[in-house]
Amino acid sequence: MQDMLIQYPVHTIQTGEIQTAYRSIGEGEPIILIMAVGGTMSAWDRRLLLKLSSGYRLILFDNRGIGDSSGEELECSIPAMAEDVFHLMDMLGLSDAHIFGYSMGSMIGLQLAALHPEKVRSLLLCCVSKDGGDTYTRIEPWINTSRPEIIAFQARFPPAFLNEHKDLRKIFPPSSHPVHPSTIFRQLNAINQWNLDIESLATITMPVLILAGTEDIITPLEEGRKIASAISSAQVIPIEGGGHGMMYQYTDRIATLALDFLSVMNRS
Numbered sequence: 001m002q003d004m005l006i007q008y009p010v011h012t013i014q015t016g017e018i019q020t021a022y023r024s025i026g027e028g029e030p031i032i033l034i035m036a037v038g039g040t041m042s043a044w045d046r047r048l049l050l051k052l053s054s055g056y057r058l059i060l061f062d063n064r065g066i067g068d069s070s071g072e073e074l075e076c077s078i079p080a081m082a083e084d085v086f087h088l089m090d091m092l093g094l095s096d097a098h099i100f101g102y103s104m105g106s107m108i109g110l111q112l113a114a115l116h117p118e119k120v121r122s123l124l125l126c127c128v129s130k131d132g133g134d135t136y137t138r139i140e141p142w143i144n145t146s147r148p149e150i151i152a153f154q155a156r157f158p159p160a161f162l163n164e165h166k167d168l169r170k171i172f173p174p175s176s177h178p179v180h181p182s183t184i185f186r187q188l189n190a191i192n193q194w195n196l197d198i199e200s201l202a203t204i205t206m207p208v209l210i211l212a213g214t215e216d217i218i219t220p221l222e223e224g225r226k227i228a229s230a231i232s233s234a235q236v237i238p239i240e241g242g243g244h245g246m247m248y249q250y251t252d253r254i255a256t257l258a259l260d261f262l263s264v265m266n267r268s
Contacts, residue, residue, distance in 0.1 A: 005176075019069060022060060023058075030097040041067060067179075081108045127216060211237055
């Protein structure tokens with residue numbers, strides 16, 4: 001089967017100090033999708049993209065220093081990547097947008113909302129933590145194996161899921177670019193250096209939906225609840241049996257929850 005992304009060309013645009021590669025899919029209110037560590041814009045589950053693009057314009061992009069975006073030689077930090085999203089929105093003429101972040105992308109989304117709240121219509125955060133250092137500590141045993149692909153597979157899924165899916169490469173979408181381990185370690189270091197304090201979280205007032213897996217060992221459910229306790233407009237929905245890779249485990253459920261959240265916003 002032909003990959004649906006083929007019909008949507010990659011564009012490149014100057015966003016501050018880097019060139020950002022992006023795709024635009026669908027029509028309607030914009031949703032900016034921000035990917036996790038080691039992922040390019042091709043890493044989004046196609047079922048999620050199909051469902052969301054039925055009523056919204058999706059903007060997929062490569063974070064700095066990965067995929068088709070430039071910036072390999074520049075600072076790699078969560079605030080810098082949040083500023084990249086801000087500049088991308090400006091260059092695309094978007095006064096604001098819904099932000100959908102996955103893992104590291106959720107951290108970037110939180111940072112964007114704290115720095116530029118006027119640009120964020122709502123936040124959808126999948127597998128999130130406010131403390132990157134704690135997140136780094138949880139995955140450090142796998143990092144020390146010097147095999148970052150282990151993080152991409154074993155650490156993301158619960159044991160029961162791993163037992164049922166022996167070849168996890170079939171779970172993930174086809175990658176458009178090989179990602180060098182040094183790029184993954186740069187992004188992991190960005191996470192390790194990042195923390196958003198309670199005071200900054202309390203300034204976030206737009207609607208926030210946090211999706212957290214009950215079996216996530218990298219960004220546990222309790223992390224999502226801590227964030228929700230600091231943001232009065234946030235709600236947490238636990239995904240039973242979901243690991244850190246729950247976007248690939250329960251794609252249809254996550255897409256439905258996201259669309260329900262957005263539709264309630266549009267009715268209010």
